[in-house]
Amino acid sequence: MWSVLLVFAATYILIAARRLSILPIGRPAGALAGACGMVLLSVVDPGAGLTPEAAFAAIEPNTIGLLLGMMLLSASLDMAGVFEHAAAWVARRRLSPVRLLYLVTLGSGLASAVLLNDSVCVMLAPLVDRTARRAGLDRVPYLLALAMGANAGSALTLAGNPQNMLVGHLSGISYRTYLLEAGPAALIGLAVTAVMLHLLLRRRIAARTPSLDLAPEPERDAAPARDPAQGAAAPPGSARPNAAVPLACIAVVSLLFVLGANLAWTAIGGATAAILLHRRDANGLFERVSWTVLVFFGALFIVVAGLQKTGMPEQALRAVSPYLPAGPATGVLGLSIAMLVGCQIVSNVPFILLAESYIRSQPDPHLAWIATALVSTLAGNFTLLGSVANIIVVETVGAEREIGFRSYAKVGVPVTLASTAAALLWLLLVR
Template sequence: MSVTAWLTVAVFATVYVLIATERVHRVTAALGGAVVMLVLGATSPEHAFFSDVTGIDWNVIFLLLGMMLVVAVLKRTGLFEFVAIWAVKRARGRPYRLMVLLILATAFLSAWLDNVTTVLLIAPVTIVVCRRLGVPVVPYLIAEVMACNIGGAATLIGDPPNIMIGSRAGLSFNDFLLHMAPIATLLVLVFAVMSRWLFRSAFRYDPKRAKQIMEMRERDAITDTRLLAVSGVVITIVMVCFVLHTTLHLEPSVVAISGGLVLLAVSRLNAREVVADVEWETLAFFTGLFVMVGAMVQTGIITDLGEAAARATEGQVFGASMALLFGSVVPSAVIDNIPFVASVSPIVSEIVESSGGLKEAGVLWWAFALGADLGGNATIIASSANVVVVGIADRSGYHISFWQFSRYGLVVTAVTIAISGLYVWLRYFALA
C-alpha cells in the first residue's frame, strides 16, 4: 500500500479508538477524522461530496432528515403515548413480555420499511413505554435495534445493503422472500428467546405501576386529533411510496424528505420548534463517517481486502460463501455495512460470474447479504439504525456507550452468524 493508504488506516483507527473509548464525542471524532482525510489527500472535495461510491451518501442523509421531521410532528399528536399504553396493556405490565412484543413488532416493520425509518418510529414509543413502566430504557432500545437489523434482512427493501445487493445482482423482491425471510424469521425468534437472558437485569416488575397503566385509556393520550389524521394520511402515502419506489422511479430519500416537508407545512406547527427536534448530531456524525469510509475506498484499501478474499476462495463456492458470510462481519461492524457493501459487491459479482453464474453460485449473494446485515449488530456504528438509536437516546437523556452496546451486540452477532452458517450449508449444499 502507498504511504497515503497507511496514513488513512492510521487516521481511521485513531478515530475508531476515540469513539470506542469515548475520550472525544463521536461527532467531533468523525468530523475531525473527515477533515484530516481531506488534508492528507486520501480523498478530495470532489470525491467526498459528489461521488456515489466514495462520498457522502446524500440519499441516506435526506432519508434520515425527512423521517426525523415526520417523527417530530408525530410526537406532538400524543400518538407515541397512545401506542405505549396500548403495548404495556397488551403485555399486562410484564417487562419481558413487553420486550418480546417490541422485538416482534420492530422486526416485522423493518422487513417492510427500511430499518432507519423503523427505529425512528419505534424508539420514541419505546422510551415512553419504559418510563411508564419504570424499567431501564437502554436495554429495550438495544434489543429493538438489533431486532430491526435482523428483521430487515428478510426483504429487498428492509435494509439498505439488501437494496444495493439486489440492484447489483438483479435479485427481485420475491427472491429475497424465498431465500432470506426464512432464516431472518428464525433468527428473530432465537433473539427473542436470547433476550430473556441477555437483558435479564431490566425485567423489574412493578405491580403498582402496571396496575396504574392497565387502568388508563389509550384514547386520552391523543392531544391533537386533526394533526393525527393529517399525519396518518401523509405517512400512509410515504409508506406506499417506499414499497413502490422502484416502480415509481423515486428514491426513498426523495419520498422521505417530501413527506416530511409536506407534513411540516400542513401541520400548522412552529417550524423552528419542529426542526429543533431533528437529530442534527446524528446527521453530522454520518457525514463524517461517510467521508472517512470513502477515503478508505478511494485509496483502495477495502477493494484490496476484498480481492484478496476472492483469490483465496477462487473456484470453491462453499469456501467463498463461508468467507463472505463470516468475513463480512468484521468490516461491516467497523465501517458501517452500507459503504462496505457498496465497495465489495462488485467483487462478489465477479466471483459469481467466475463460478458459473447466478444459478450455480447465487448462494454467494445470500451469504454476503447475511454477513453484512447481521454484522450490523456488532457495534454502535455498524449500521445506520444503531447510530440513529444512540442519537435518539442521547437527546432523551439516556447514554449508550460503545462497549455497552457491543457487550450485547457481539454475542448476538456471533450466535446469529453461526446459525446462518448452518442454514447456508444445509440449504444450499448438504440438502441441495
C-alpha cells in the same frame, strides 16, 4: 498511498474511540475530519486523496436521500403521537414481562422494516424505557430487545437501514425482488433474535406480571419541542397533527417501493406530501431529523473513496483470494464470516464499500449481494459498536453504565451467531 492509509486509520480511530480524552469530538465529527483530510491530501500531494469535486461526487445521493426521506416520515409519525398511542395500547393489555419482551423485539423489527432502524430507535427508546420503569422491571432486557429487534427487522427491506439502501444501489436489486428473496430469511432471523433474547435474559425478565400505565401526561401536548433523542413533544400551543396523514403517506410510499419507483425520491416525495397535507410550520419536523447521521455517512463515503482510489482494497483481495472459498454456497459463507468480522472493525456501510469488488467477484453475485445485506445487518447485533442503532438506544436513555461493551457482547454474540446462521441456512436452502 501511505498518507491516504494514515488518514483512513486516523478517521476510524476517531470513530471507534469516540471518547478519547485528547479529542472527544464524536463519530460524525471524526468522519468529517477524515473527509477533510482526504481533500487536504490532494492539495499537498496532487496524486493522493480526492479533489473537492471528486469528494462531492463520492457521496452516494440515493442513500442520503432515502435516509432523509425515511427520517422525515418517521418524525411525522412521532409528531402525530403514533408511537405514544401504540405504547398506551400496549399498556392497556397488561402484558407479562415475557410477552412484552417479544412484543418489543418483533414490533421494533417490523417497524424498522417500514421506516428506518435508527429513526425507530430514536422514537421508541424513551417509551420503552418509561414502560419498563413504570412496571418496576429491569429495563436492560427491553432496551436490548429494542436495539437488536430493530437491527434484525430492518433486514426485511432495502429501506430498513443505510447498508441495505447502499446494497440496493450497488447491486441494482429492486425493492420487490429483495423483499421476496430476503424477506423470509430476515423474518426467521428476527424470530430467532426474539427467542435467543428470551433464553439468554429469562432470569432478568422473570418477574411479576406488570401493571402498565402509559397514558400520556396531560401537559405533554403543550410541552415545547425537544431534541429527538429525548422523545417527541408538540410545539407550544398547538395540537398534534392528524396521524392518518403520515400513516397514509407511508403506505403509499411502501406501495411505490414495491412497484419499482425510485427509492430516494419516493421517500422524499412522501415526506413532502406529509408536510403539505399537515399545512403547518415544518420546522419541528426537521428538528427531529438525525442530521448527524447524514453527515456521518456522507463523510464516510468520501473517506472510503479516498482509500479505494489507491487500489489497496483490490490488492488485498487478490492477495487473499487463493485462500477464500470458491463455490456459490461456500463463497457466501466465507463472505458472511468476513462481514461479521469486518463490520465490527469499520462498520457496515464502509465495509460494504471496501468489499464491493469482492462481492462482485462471487460465483453468484446476486446471491452474494442478498447475503451481504442480511449479514451486515444482523452483524449489527454482535457488539455495542456494531450498529448506530445500538448507540442511539443506550445514549438516548442514559444506559451507558448498565449496557457496556462486555455486557452487550454476552448477549449480542450468541444472538447474532444464531440469527445469522438461521437466516443464511434458509437463504441457501431456497437458492
